[in-house]
Amino acid sequence: MAQQTITLIGGGLVGALLAQQLAQRGFAVEVYEKRPDPRLSGFPGRSSASCARGTRPSMDSGGRSINLALAERGLQALRTAGLADDVLQRAVMMRGRMVHDRDGNSSLQRYGVDDSEVIWSVSRGALNMLLLDAAEAAGVQFRFGQSLVSADFDAQRIRLADAAGVERELPAGMVIGADGAGSALRATMNAHSPLGERVESLGHGYKELEIPPAGELPAGVLQLSGGRDQYALEPHALHIWPRGGYMCIALPNTEGSFTVTLFLPAQGAAPSFATLPDAAAATAFFSEQFPDLLPLIPYFSEDFDGHPVGTLSTLYLQRWHLDGRALLIGDAAHAIVPFHGQGMNCGFEDTVVLANLLAAAPNDSAEVFAEFQRVRQPNANAIATMALENYVEMRDSVADPHYLAKRELGALLAERAPQHYMARYRLVTFSHVPYAYALERGRAQDQLLEQLLRDTPNVADIDIEAAARLFQSNLAPLPGLRHG
Template sequence: MSSKPPLTLIGGGLVGALLAQQLARRGFVVDVFEKRPDPRVSGFAGGRSINLALAERGLQALRSAGLAEQVLAHAVMMRGRMVHTADGRSGLQRYGVDDSEVIWSVSRGGLNMLLLDAAEAAGVRFHFGQGLAAADFDAGRMRVVGLDGTERDVDAPVLIGADGAGSALRAAMNAHRPLGERTDWLGHGYKELEIPPATQLPDALLRDSGGHDQFAIEPHALHIWPRGGYMCIALPNTEGSFTVTLFLPGHGAHPSFATLPDSRAAETFFREEFGDLLPLLPRFAEDYDAHPVGTLATLYLERWHLGGRALLVGDAAHAIVPFHGQGMNCGFEDTVVLAALLDGNDTAEAFAEFQRIRQPNVGAIATMALENYVEMRDSVADPRYLAKRELGARLAARAPQHFMARYRMVTFTHLPYAYALERGRAQDLLLEQLLRERNDPDAVDLDAAVATLEATLPPLPPLRHG
């Protein structure tokens, strides 16, 4: 008999399914309770959501689970940001130095079902249509409620909550002992639209598509229409469509979702601000009126666990806004750290160490995600931003041991998020000083700049790539 305690996970979404699989592979007996029906039987019912960007941290977790190749077989590579300016121009801003540094657009539903299959194959027992109703942490039991409203009690001496930003386990833990919870609402929301495959659009609209087969626009990019204070983005899907997301303030001055309550008002706005995008949205009116406005917030907790009895992971512990594409990647990184800690430690030690390691880092990515919203909607077309970006690229090419763009540290390495935040701020200050009041990288003496860089900042830590 295994000496490892049985583990009960709440939530069978992306993080819950991957964590369950990794724990089962390490010899734990794992039960997962998911309030929704099995999506492989009833169809994916997660609701419409922003497309998911898979980067190195998430890929490393999938590699450790033996699943990376399967996932990438159904993903679309994105080399960088294709920025569409208000005057109709567009240009690619690469994420990394070459095609070894890219991110991947993945289907939430398809990925979730793949992870469920993998977890079941590893021996995980899933209980679908069974949501957490209450938990008695002292007795090690919980009450679950079925889709038909029937309730039953279940032994659950160790609970792990991977049930998302609206976590039922977090609510139960907070009622047992306050967790120091705070939610900061962004004040901006989002609404999803769709560019269909090229075969569903008139040929006249595709004259500038570059011959991308089934895609109406460049498929290997995350498209951004930055407009200062608001924006649209578009991520490719494998079948040739793009999921388009409009980000706007919820209320206040025009434009906001309050001043664009229906498709008639929104279409006029799009014609003025996104004139090149609107013709690619043949179902604009139907989608705009049918799809709800999503909300955006950052969750902060002082405590993630109750001794060794209960722990929160992923969005249940640290939900962030989506503008760095790191929510899923951060949650997947959680699973690697936690599975390793639980393998050889008692749960109280493992949970305390998990919080100690991860809390500063998820705080850092929460900050960077908020900053990236401003960058995406405002800065990507700003001359100062572009000058610093170009000078940074030149420094990275000349002195790669001393300079790496913050985005690359976050997206393509395993450097701690907290380090990337701190180092990124120091590098940005140096770029400001080197450029002074000019927005011209060519006016900077690169040899002198490299000498200043090497004298000012220590070498980067050893980098771990996939």
């Protein structure tokens, strides 16, 4: 049955998936997206598979990664939309973190217990286009090249501008903003009634580089890299070069390349982006700190000088909505740093919650929006905290002996007492328990791990049966965890 028309600002990943789910539930949905249709104009970003050497297009002006980590929460939202199988056909499985030390050695730290607990590297552009197709097939109307200029929430009207700057005004009853961390709707809502906005900068930035497919590299380089097939590195892993205070990571793309991201302090003493003003300085830095990685990036100078330094911040809002007239979702409401790979997954989880709430009470948007914030805000705050903590873990802890001891002990407990211990990363990545629960449970578990290792620092000397009893007596059984 037809419901009222919903106006959506933003046709990116979260906006397109939300639009499709709302249309499936009987709502008429119109989406206004400031960018051109990527299915016609091409999605900004690089693809060494389709570009000749020296003619590769530059990274999109926002500096955004061309691939993302898809985990169970995002997959479950895609299953709800009937799209999970199509997406996985376009993704690369990542079993764990491949940690590269300063001596060129590498070791895999699995994310889960086996290949049923993996994450997937997906192309942002390919995923966005798939979601746009699915939404249109469900009846969603998209209007591309339309930027939100302003909104009159009392008169329930919005003003848009096209690429030429020509403005027009349209009626818009219920407006939902899925237009990302730089949300124009959020700015308009905040001008109408302050939302309690707070942005915390990490003080670190990032720059995108690229490892091309193996066929573009000299044979001598490949013999040392451990790559196979068309990939210069092991394809089924998220690669990390942790260096304490900074790091590089690399995620595989389906055509054989890897997207490499350098994370560094933005300012301050070396190393920082302020002390690496150009490719020459960066090359010397990589030669010293990432000597095994640099030979895999033949376009290093072009990439470093041509790509912007991205910023990393966390967005907090006291309010996500204006009664029943306007609501923010995804990064527009709770942008986080990318170090848990959960930004997209959290946003996709948002879409299922909101679509179900609206379907249950289509004529009470004020109550729906309030309930959506009540349910999702504590979880958004929790994953924001865990993403910040995971940055420290990725750049510092993965090579730390005490961290590795806790990881080893945790793996033993997961086998011996699976109802009472599950690593926090697994709770976040491979289950549907609320993020807020995962944060608190993880802290409680960590306290007990620290207690055990404080008494007996060597894992081999710990009585695992006694350790299991400690967890069973101090923690309630974990809630049902099976995913899918």
